[in-house]
Amino acid sequence: xxxxxxxxxxxxxxxxxxxxxxxxxxxxxxxxxxxxxxxxxxxxxxxxxxxxxxxxxxxxxxxxxxxxxxxxxxxxxxxxxxxxxxxxxxxxxxxxxxxxxxxxxxxxxxxxxxxxxxxxxxxxxxxxxxxxxx
Amino acid sequence: xxxxxxxxxxxxxxxxxxxxxxxxxxxxxxxxxxxxxxxxxxxxxxxxxxxxxxxxxxxxxxxxxxxxxxxxxxxxxxxxxxxxxxxxxxxxxxxxxxxxxxxxxxxxxxxxxxxxxxxxxxxxxxxxxxxxxxxxxxxxxxxxxxxxxxxxxxxxxxxx
Numbered sequence: 001x002x003x004x005x006x007x008x009x010x011x012x013x014x015x016x017x018x019x020x021x022x023x024x025x026x027x028x029x030x031x032x033x034x035x036x037x038x039x040x041x042x043x044x045x046x047x048x049x050x051x052x053x054x055x056x057x058x059x060x061x062x063x064x065x066x067x068x069x070x071x072x073x074x075x076x077x078x079x080x081x082x083x084x085x086x087x088x089x090x091x092x093x094x095x096x097x098x099x100x101x102x103x104x105x106x107x108x109x110x111x112x113x114x115x116x117x118x119x120x121x122x123x124x125x126x127x128x129x130x131x132x133x134x
Numbered sequence: 135x136x137x138x139x140x141x142x143x144x145x146x147x148x149x150x151x152x153x154x155x156x157x158x159x160x161x162x163x164x165x166x167x168x169x170x171x172x173x174x175x176x177x178x179x180x181x182x183x184x185x186x187x188x189x190x191x192x193x194x195x196x197x198x199x200x201x202x203x204x205x206x207x208x209x210x211x212x213x214x215x216x217x218x219x220x221x222x223x224x225x226x227x228x229x230x231x232x233x234x235x236x237x238x239x240x241x242x243x244x245x246x247x248x249x250x251x252x253x254x255x256x257x258x259x260x261x262x263x264x265x266x267x268x269x270x271x272x273x274x275x276x277x278x279x280x281x282x283x284x285x286x287x288x289x290x291x292x293x294x
Contacts, residue, residue: 077250
């Protein structure tokens with residue numbers, strides 16, 4: 001499923017790049033980054049509530065399938081590929097994708113706890129019971 | 135038997151991954167308790183905690199240890215062309231600048247990033263959207279168009 005999200009992110013990146021070239025925004029790097037944040041990153045969050053749980057742990061901020069995001073940022077900044085990822089993210093501003101995924105998952109969890117569906121609640125309780133028994 | 139099967143799969147269940155990922159948060163125990171009781175979590179507190187976790191606090195000391203932006207070591211694109219020097223900021227020596235020229239910014243990593251991303255507020259940039267702003271250089275007496283290069287290297291008078 002993460003591969004599906006990566007495909008969507010790649011497609012979003014290319015569409016943004018095309019838009020930037022068509023609208024003469026190539027020398028407006030910040031606009032390029034904002035377009036990526038509003039178009040490509042939401043695409044990469046497709047079903048992230050399920051598949052991204054493997055990348056929530058501390059220390060896995062840069063170890064995820066959507067590493068392409070950092071490559072795109074490095075291309076925009078015109079720096080080498082071996083530049084520290086943390087520095088690139090600091091200077092461009094966006095947070096690690098892990099933050100977006102974790103927040104989306106907790107929002108999903110909250111909606112499960114507050115939904116009207118008894119089935120959904122039972123599934124959540126069963127999953128939690130499984131964790132407690134483990 | 136069913137209990138045994140579920141228990142053997144516990145490491146891979148959705149909740150166990152989330153609960154183990156809570157480790158390192160400031161209010162870790164409260165979040166874990168709420169998860170185990172299937173109670174909703176206050177997202178505002180959670181988001182703050184998540185940002186405070188080593189994600190950003192690790193990246194910041196990396197920059198501080200380097201004393202300057204890592205990306206500042208690479209050539210800048212000024213006026214549409216690569217500046218030939220690999221470390222352009224090393225050329226800007228505070229002692230060499232005349233008194234009327236602004237000092238190089240101390241927060242270099244932010245400043246270089248602003249130049250790289252073109253989010254600076256130099257007059258030649260603001261003139262593109264503000265009709266009251268003039269794109270001419272305000273550092274010299276000539277009525278030349280203000281350029282990023284002349285702002286970065288005012289004493290060098292370089293032209294690319």
